[in-house]
Amino acid sequence: MPAAKKGTTIKVKVKGRPPRAALKPLNAADEEFRKLNHTVSFNSLDDLILQKPHQVTKENHVSNKAGKRVQCGNSSEVETTAGKARAKKPRHQSSLTPLSDEAMSSEHLKPMNIGGGSQCDGNHHPRPATAELSQKVSRLLSQEPASGPVGLTYQPYNLKLDLAPPEHQIVAVKDKEIAILEEKLKRLQKDVTQLRDANEAKDKLFDEYRQVRETEAEVQLKRYKAQVDVTLAAKAKITALQEAELTKSHRAVSDLHLKLTSISNGEADRIRERLEDEKQDLLRTNEELRSNYDTQRRRRKDVERELKHARSAAREEVQDRLKELETEQETLRKELAAETENSKNLIAQLNQVRSVNGQSGRVGGPTTGHASTNVSTSRATSSNGDLVDELKARLAIIGDFTGFTILGGGKDAKGKMYDCIVTDLKGRGYAISFKLQFHTDGTCSFDPFLDEKRDAKTMAILPDSFKHYIRFDEDAGAFFYRTLFEAFNSSSTS
Incomplete structure (x- = not known):
């Protein structure tokens, strides 16, 4: 066509x-x-x-x-x-x-x-x-x-x-279909493998989750298991104790049976003799212990008696020594008060002499017409010199007896001040130099001159309050000096 x-x-x-x-x-x-x-x-x-x-x-x-x-x-x-x-x-x-x-x-x-x-x-x-x-x-x-x-x-x-040719086309079509089916089969196998791997991963995760997660029933089960284990352990322990007691009872019965058998065979006489010997030994030991106890008791009583006498004697000696120390302290206080009063009088006299010497110096000079006046002045000067010497001698005696010496003095805007030194009377080398100033407001200040290397020995016996500047009322001067004197001359000071 x-x-x-x-x-x-x-x-x-x-x-x-x-x-x-x-x-x-x-x-x-x-x-x-x-x-x-x-x-x-x-x-x-x-x-x-x-x-x-x-x-x-x-x-x-x-x-x-x-x-x-x-x-x-x-x-x-x-x-x-x-x-x-x-x-x-x-x-x-x-x-x-x-x-x-x-x-x-x-x-x-x-x-x-x-x-x-x-x-x-x-x-x-x-x-x-x-x-x-x-x-x-x-x-x-x-x-x-x-x-x-x-x-x-x-x-x-x-x-x-x-x-x-139709046969070739049919074969080609079938081969292509087979290839397509094989490709689909491979994809399906791959999907199956992936699904299997996914299922295995899910199973693994589920197992881990099941191991981690505990439900209330599982917790109750574990608690019940623990209680059952404790109960079983207690029962096992009781059973073991019962078995031990039973074994011990069996052994005691066996020993008693052996003893009864030995007694029945003539062992009782030998046991009686042995017990009698043991009894005698115990009696002798008891007597020895009793005699030793009596001896120890007597010795203890003697020691207690001697200790009591020694305590009473020591107490009496301490009381006597305390009384002597109190008497000596009172005497020293009286002497200190007297010496303090005497020192005040001497200081007043010394000040008076100094004022007189100053006036005589101002009044004296080259005068030619008044011979009688010069003679009287010379007499007054000689008498004042004797007074000064007397005051110095008194101060030296006070320093020798009390260890307190005034080296010099002066006056400033704050008041009168004196350079003083205190030494111990036993000749141990303790000494302290200080400035004592009497202020116009009725107070007195103590300012020590101490060196850590030079006065290390003195600082070891001084109270802490005397190592620094202090200020006190003039009425407390006696207490101040007494405390300082006791620190230097106390019997406990070595």
Whole structure:
């Protein structure tokens, strides 16, 4: 048959087509398939054989000038229309060529169920029927009608098609299907492996979670087990003690049985003699211990008596010594008070003599007309000199008896001040130099001159209050001197 020209319509009539009334559905799927009046367009006959439908759009659905149409269901004709649109948009050639690898892909191997064995899906794509693919390809290539009731068959075109042997195409299709199935099988095996690994990971996590998490029942079970263990341990301990007591009782009974047996065999006499000897030994030992106890008691009483006499004698001696010390202290206090009063009188006299000497110095001078006045002045000076010597002698005697010596004196804005020194009367080398100042407000200050290296021996016996500057009332002068005197001349000072 010559190739069709552009702009012509080719009508293909089906040979051996059964009458319309004779087409009865084989099953419910065929009836549902026939109810659908769906149109799927193909770009070429190759696409029709390989089930590669062209997507139907609104434009090519309204105008049927863009290609071929194949109706599913009760359609009995295939109309090939060549319109003006074919000149603008080239179509694929309708010559059949051997199937390439691209044509054998999974997208191209979606067969169309021409014999009514499957339905058109909701996306306007026919559902694949892999089992009938070889039969359909063979039927299309042999240009023979289907054996069963079909909804669509084709009259062969006489288009000088260069077709490959059908056996090769069937084998290639089957090989491709096998490859696709093997690929799917590999993916499924991979999915199964991943699922198995995921399940193993979940099982492992569940085991860890079960080990970590403890329910209340498990906690109660552990507590109950611990109580049971304690109870069993206590029972085991009691059982062991009972067994030990029982063993001990058995041994005691055995020993008693042996003793009774020995007594019955004449051992009682020997035991009695031995016990009698032991009794005598114990009596002798008791007598010795009693005599030793009496001796020790007498010695203890003698020692207590001697200790009591020694304590009483020591107490009396201490009391006598204390009384003597108190008497001596009182005497020293009286002497100190007297010496203090005498020192005050001597200081007053000395001040008076100094004032007289000052006046005589101011009054005296080169006088020529008053000889009697000079004579009287010289007499007064001689008498004042004797008084000064007497005062110095008295102060020296006071220093020898009390250890207190005034080295010099003066007066400033604060009041009268004296440089003094106190030494011990026993000649042990203790001495302290200080400044004693009588202030105008009726107080007296004590400022010692101490050096840590030079006066280390003196600082060891001085009270802490005499190592620094202190200020006290003039009425407390006697107490101050007495404390200082006792620190230097006490019997405890070595």
